[in-house]
Amino acid sequence: MSTALDLVFERTRSENRAALIAYIPAGFPSKSGCEKAIRALAEAGVDAIEIGYPYSDPIMDGPTIQEAAEISLKGGTNAADVFSALKVASDTGVASVVMTYWNPIEKYGVKEFAQSIADNGGSGVITPDLTIEESGRWLEAVGNSGINPIYVVAPSTSDARLAKVTSKTGGFVYAASVMGVTGARTNVSVDASALVERVKKTTALPVSVGLGVSTREQAKQVAAYADGVIVGSAFIKILLDAKSEQEGLDAISALAKELALGVREGR
Amino acid sequence: MTIQLGDLLGHFGQYGGRFVPEALIGALDELEAAHNAAKTDPLFQAELAELHRTYTGRPSIITEAKRFSEHAGGARILLKREDLNHTGSHKINNVLGQALLTKKMGKKRIIAETGAGQHGVASATAAALMGLECVVYMGEEDTRRQALNVARMKLLGAQVVPVTSGSRTLKDAINEAMRDWVTNVATTHYMLGTVAGPHPFPTMVRDFHKIIGEEARQQVLALTGKLPDAVLACVGGGSNAIGIFHAFIPDEGVRLIGLEAGGDGIETGRHAATISGGSEGVLHGTRSYVLQDENGQTIESHSISAGLDYPGVGPEHAYLHDIGRAEYRAVNDDAAMAAFSLFSRTEGIIPAIETAHALAGALVLGNELGPDAILLINLSGRGDKDVQTAADYFGIPL
Numbered sequence: 001m002s003t004a005l006d007l008v009f010e011r012t013r014s015e016n017r018a019a020l021i022a023y024i025p026a027g028f029p030s031k032s033g034c035e036k037a038i039r040a041l042a043e044a045g046v047d048a049i050e051i052g053y054p055y056s057d058p059i060m061d062g063p064t065i066q067e068a069a070e071i072s073l074k075g076g077t078n079a080a081d082v083f084s085a086l087k088v089a090s091d092t093g094v095a096s097v098v099m100t101y102w103n104p105i106e107k108y109g110v111k112e113f114a115q116s117i118a119d120n121g122g123s124g125v126i127t128p129d130l131t132i133e134e135s136g137r138w139l140e141a142v143g144n145s146g147i148n149p150i151y152v153v154a155p156s157t158s159d160a161r162l163a164k165v166t167s168k169t170g171g172f173v174y175a176a177s178v179m180g181v182t183g184a185r186t187n188v189s190v191d192a193s194a195l196v197e198r199v200k201k202t203t204a205l206p207v208s209v210g211l212g213v214s215t216r217e218q219a220k221q222v223a224a225y226a227d228g229v230i231v232g233s234a235f236i237k238i239l240l241d242a243k244s245e246q247e248g249l250d251a252i253s254a255l256a257k258e259l260a261l262g263v264r265e266g267r
Numbered sequence: 268m269t270i271q272l273g274d275l276l277g278h279f280g281q282y283g284g285r286f287v288p289e290a291l292i293g294a295l296d297e298l299e300a301a302h303n304a305a306k307t308d309p310l311f312q313a314e315l316a317e318l319h320r321t322y323t324g325r326p327s328i329i330t331e332a333k334r335f336s337e338h339a340g341g342a343r344i345l346l347k348r349e350d351l352n353h354t355g356s357h358k359i360n361n362v363l364g365q366a367l368l369t370k371k372m373g374k375k376r377i378i379a380e381t382g383a384g385q386h387g388v389a390s391a392t393a394a395a396l397m398g399l400e401c402v403v404y405m406g407e408e409d410t411r412r413q414a415l416n417v418a419r420m421k422l423l424g425a426q427v428v429p430v431t432s433g434s435r436t437l438k439d440a441i442n443e444a445m446r447d448w449v450t451n452v453a454t455t456h457y458m459l460g461t462v463a464g465p466h467p468f469p470t471m472v473r474d475f476h477k478i479i480g481e482e483a484r485q486q487v488l489a490l491t492g493k494l495p496d497a498v499l500a501c502v503g504g505g506s507n508a509i510g511i512f513h514a515f516i517p518d519e520g521v522r523l524i525g526l527e528a529g530g531d532g533i534e535t536g537r538h539a540a541t542i543s544g545g546s547e548g549v550l551h552g553t554r555s556y557v558l559q560d561e562n563g564q565t566i567e568s569h570s571i572s573a574g575l576d577y578p579g580v581g582p583e584h585a586y587l588h589d590i591g592r593a594e595y596r597a598v599n600d601d602a603a604m605a606a607f608s609l610f611s612r613t614e615g616i617i618p619a620i621e622t623a624h625a626l627a628g629a630l631v632l633g634n635e636l637g638p639d640a641i642l643l644i645n646l647s648g649r650g651d652k653d654v655q656t657a658a659d660y661f662g663i664p665l
Contacts, residue, residue, distance in 0.1 A: 056565040057438065057550065059445040060288050066432055078562045102286050103549040107563030129552070131285050131292065133276050154290035156452065161292065179290055180450040 003148055005095040005123035005171045008047045009206040009227060018223035018263040020045065021208060022256060023099065023232030025052035026085040027077030028068045029239050029248065035088045037239065040249045042092035044256035049089040050126060050230070053082045053100035060101075060128050062183030064233040067240060079108050083120045090121025097150065097171070099126040105138070114141035124148030124171045132165055139168060152176055152210075155191040159198060166203035172228055173199050177211045183233045185212035193225045216262035223266025231259055277466020280589060282582035285465040287445075287552045294452045299467040301368045306474065311367065318363050319478070322396070323352050326482045329490060330646075334613035335626070339633025342640040345495065346616075347483045347511060349647050356619065356648030357479060357507045358389035362458060364475035366393035369456040376400040376451070379458045380444045382409055382437035382503075383574035383621070384416025385648060386460030391425035393458075401425040404443045406436040409573050416652055434567045437577050441551050461504025462581035465552030469581050476510025479645060484514045487643055497522040497632060500645040501624040502595065503539065503575035505584045507647035512593060522594065525584060526628035528570035529597035539568035540597035541580040542588050550579040556588075571600040571656065574621040574648075596631075598624040604660050606630055607650070619648030620656060 002010075012019040022041045028034055038049055054069035054077055061069070082098060089096035098117060105113045105127070117125055124147045130138060132151070142149045148171030153162055156179060166173050177192035178185070192209050199207045208228025213219055215234075222229045235252045242248030277283045285295065305311040319325035328351065332344040349357035362379075369377055377399050381387030387403040394401035403420055407429040410417050420427050433439035441464075448457040462469045462476075480498075487495050498515050500508035502525035515521045530538035538544055541556045548557035550565060558566040558578035568578040587593035598606075603620060606627035611617045618626060625644050633642060650657065658665050 055563075056433065057442050059442050059551075060449065062446075063432075070433075073564065103557070103559070104563035106549060107559065107561070128288055129286050131287065131289070134284050134286060134554075152289055154288065156293045157289050158293065161289075165289065176288075176290060179452060181446045 001146055003095070003123035003146070003171065004090065005048060005097060005148055008095045009172065012047060012227065016267055018226055018266055019047040019208070019228040020219070020260050020263045021048045021050060021228050021230045022046040022235060023050040023052055023230060024235060025054045025065070025068050025072050026082040027054065027072035027075050028236070029071065029245065030075060031081060033245050034085055036249055037252060038085060038089045039092060040253045041256050042089070042094045044253045045260035046094060046256055048095040048097065050097050050099045051082055051085045051089060053098055053104050055101040055104060058101065060181055062181040062233065064237050064240065065182050068236045079104065083116050086117065086122045087120040095123050097122055097124045097126060097148070099128070102127055102130045110137045111141045111144070114145040114147060117147050118145040122147060124150050126150040126152065126174055128152045132168055135168065150174055153195070153199060155179055155195050162199055163202040166199060166205060169203070169205060172206040172208045173203060174230070175199055175207050175209050175226070177209050180211065182211055192222065196226050216258040219259045219262030220265040223263040229259070229263050277470055279583045279586035282554050282585040283466060283469055284554055285552060286549045286554065287465045288449055290449050291452060291465070295465055295467065297372060298368070298471070301372050302467055302471045302474070305368060305371065315364055315367060323359050323363065325478070327351055329483065329486045332614050335610055336633065338609060338613070339630045340636065341638030342633035342636055342642050344629060344633065345487060345490070345641065345643045346646040347479060347643060349479060349507065349645060350616070350618065350622070350649035354389045354392050355651065356385045356389070357476060357510060358386045358460060359392070360478060360510065361460065361472050361475040361506065362389040362393040365456070365458045366397045366399065369399060370397060372456065374454060374456045376402070376455045377458045378402045378404065378444050378447050378455055379460060380404050380437065380440040381460065382406070382440070382576055383572070384409070384413040384420070384652060385574060387425070387427070388416050388419050388423070390458050390460070391420040391423035394425060395423045402447070403427050404430050404440040404447070406430050406434070406440050408435040409437065412573055412656065413652060415655070438565065461506045462509045462583060463504045463551060463553055463555065463579055469553065469583055472506055473509045473513060473583060476506055477513040479507070479510035480512060480514030483511060483643060487641070491641055493641070494518055494521050495641040495643040496636060497524055497640070498643045499524045499526060499625045499628050499632065501526050501575060501621045501647060502580060502584060503528065503577050503621065504579065505581035507645050509581060509583055511645040516592060523587065523592065524628060524632065525593055525595045526624040527595055527597045528572055528575035528624060529599040530569040532599050533597055537569040538597065539570040539576050539578065541578060542584060542595040543597040553582050555582040555585040556580050571603065571660070572620040572624065574619065575624065596628055598627045602627040607657065608661065616646070617650035618646060619650050620653045622647045
């Protein structure tokens with residue numbers, strides 16, 4: 001059975017464009033602020049939303065997402081808040097997934113976590129620190145709950161390993177554009193297009209590129225070769241720097257509209 | 268009892284493994300291959316043995332603690348003197364091994380995390396010796412607590428980066444080192460300082476430290492004609508403990524006892540006793556025991572000893588605990604400091620505060636077992652670095 005995420009990529013492929021995927025941590029900038037941000041992003045034309053589960057030890061994240069996670073955790077964000085944000089996102093009609101480090105899933109209960117994703121309208125989970133070798137219980141759980149297990153690959157991932165990882169992936173393959181942590185970058189490295197090309201030799205799944213995209217021009221460049229463009233830190237930086245909640249919401253809405261144009265200009 | 272110490276994926280029972288970004292898999296595979304090759308490479312082993320003999324000062328000696336023993340039920344107490352190694356702790360065993368591997372892999376830059384500064388100093392030392400660039404990540408809070416070691420690292424030519432994220436202690440220094448590694452993995456080796464982290468670190472770091480127990484087992488047999496009744500060591504991440512335990516694991520009559528940092532007491536929640544007071548989870552790339560809340564968020568640890576102040580523990584310890592081969596007990600700050608003081612005054616050796624936790628454990632165990640018992644303690648480090656902390660604790664004006 002197809003998830004909402006699978007349907008998004010069917011649609012964007014038929015429209016010959018890339019999908020725009022936005023990331024926002026649950027509970028950031030506040031519980032209500034997060035819900036407003038999700039609705040603003042959905043209205044501005046993003047195709048899918050990743051809800052981040054803030055974690056105390058985010059080794060894959062740069063300073064921007066670290067700061068957002070810290071604010072969210074200080075506000076008391078827990079698993080229930082993550083699922084409630086996920087439901088807000090899926091209720092808007094966009095595809096929704098959760099992105100989380102592994103330990104919160106294990107603590108919550110592997111089966112229970114996968115089922116709660118499905119119960120709240122979510123399409124899948126991105127697990128950046130879960131290796132294929134440690135995925136046995138998880139793959140069984142996502143299979144039973146009918147959601148997509150989304151894995152991240154990197155420019156350093158060998159061809160043989162890409163094949164191994166993508167054979168277990170569902171929804172889309174998350175291609176990390178550069179070697180490094182999350183955060184906006186002036187240049188999205190040429191590594192990204194080479195990686196996408198290598199991934200596509202191993203799978204028919206859509207491939208989305210994340211890490212570093214923050215402008216319409218960059219979105220356009222990435223959309224030329226990728227099936228999805230993921231933007232996270234750029235939205236978060238706006239919300240962190242905004243003088244008021246409304247100013248921040250207006251600004252992320254404006255950026256999302258620009259990016260939505262960018263993903264349609266790539267081909 | 269069959270004991271499975273590490274499969275091909277680095278599992279110890281249900282613990283260990285790899286929970287890391289895919290970007291690091293290539294580097295971990297490369298490191299594992301280099302370590303496996305080195306294990307059977309006579310040239311590598313000869314080079315490391317020569318360094319141990321002429322630089323570290325191995326084999327480290329055994330000292331009998333006769334006066335301290337009077338306070339430990341009269342049990343015979345033998346000290347494995349890792350404090351006499353160059354740089355003042357067991358940490359040098361691991362960094363020399365990893366620095367040699369770094370050169371074999373053709374990398375020129377090492378990064379390391381440090382809490383108390385002992386592993387940072389050891390890493391900076393190995394880097395200076397072998398001409399490698401060295402960057403040490405240290406929690407900002409720890410750079411204040413251990414200012415002397417910060418100066419030592421700088422004198423040795425290392426760059427010390429104070430980490431201002433999270434709790435600003437060892438766990439955050441590891442986070443920052445991981446972020447550096449993900450970014451610079453092609454040129455950089457991460458010289459992890461304990462038997463935690465993703466495979467192959469727990470196995471590799473143990474292999475570089477197991478010489479402690481191999482030497483001590485022979486030395487105790489030669490001295491007493493038998494094996495000790497118990498082997499004791501402090502446990503933070505657990506490297507000195509695994510180092511001295513490992514050779515004794517097949518000796519079922521030898522009790523292996525790890526002393527964790529009880530801080531203000533496990534019941535207060537302010538402690539670093541991960542096995543005694545934590546639960547199963549994943550932290551810093553490995554599954555083990557972790558101090559965590561009901562959502563799986565890491566809880567900050569507390570200990571007077573910066574070197575034990577860590578909310579995780581090596582996966583091999585978690586396994587040895589679960590199968591009952593090793594026991595883990597918590598020692599509170601006050602008990603550790605009482606042992607620190609008593610040991611200094613009865614033996615003329617100022618121990619590291621980390622090590623004082625093992626000494627406190629020996630006082631209790633000696634009284635449980637009585638005068639016929641032989642206790643082997645890993646005297647893992649010397650206390651020069653802790654003079655400021657101890658002076659503050661005992662109210663000695665500086």
